[in-house]
Amino acid sequence: MARVTGVRALPIVGLVFLGLGLLGLIGAGVLGLLELRSNRQAQADGVIIGFDNGPEVEFTTSQGTTAQFRSPVRSTSFARGDHLAVAYDPADPSDAAVDGFAGRWFLPGLFAIIFGVFLVMGAVLSLVGNILIGRGRPAQR
Incomplete structure (x- = not known):
């Protein structure tokens, strides 16, 4: 060849x-x-509670349950205590993402x-x- x-x-x-x-x-x-x-159709207000391989976000579902997730999106503009819009699956609040x-x-x-x-x-x-x-x-x- x-x-x-x-x-x-x-x-x-x-x-x-x-x-x-x-x-x-x-x-x-x-x-x-x-x-x-x-199925991330529900929305909530989340708060950044820490950073460990991305921001750790905590939010309260419409049923009153507190849930947390780690976002893979990193930004230098994020700080502890910042509020973020969150989209989550009402049946599984651990399936959540920063809504944006x-x-x-x-x-x-x-x-x-x-x-x-x-x-x-x-x-x-x-x-x-x-x-x-x-x-x-x-x-x-």
Whole structure:
């Protein structure tokens, strides 16, 4: 098998990037659908009670039960005692998240941005590689 180098490798690398981009965008869509279909429909006011691998948030459910969760979203603007909107599943208050873009949509958004860049780069590499390869061929009569 011959080794592909130089300009001839661009379309191959581009296809790899396109494939990764498509897989990642599918993953972003799945994460977005999971969030859309989650049962976190109830809302409460939460308070940051500490920090240990992310803010620890405590809130009181509509039934009067106190619940806590650790948010994976970290920010330098969070401080102990800050109030945050919380979305939670009334049947399972431990299934909770900070109610906002960062708390609920950060991961699907991050996947979409990163893998969208992969998709665009793959398309550009494939296109540029095919154009450059075409220019290197002798003209046919």
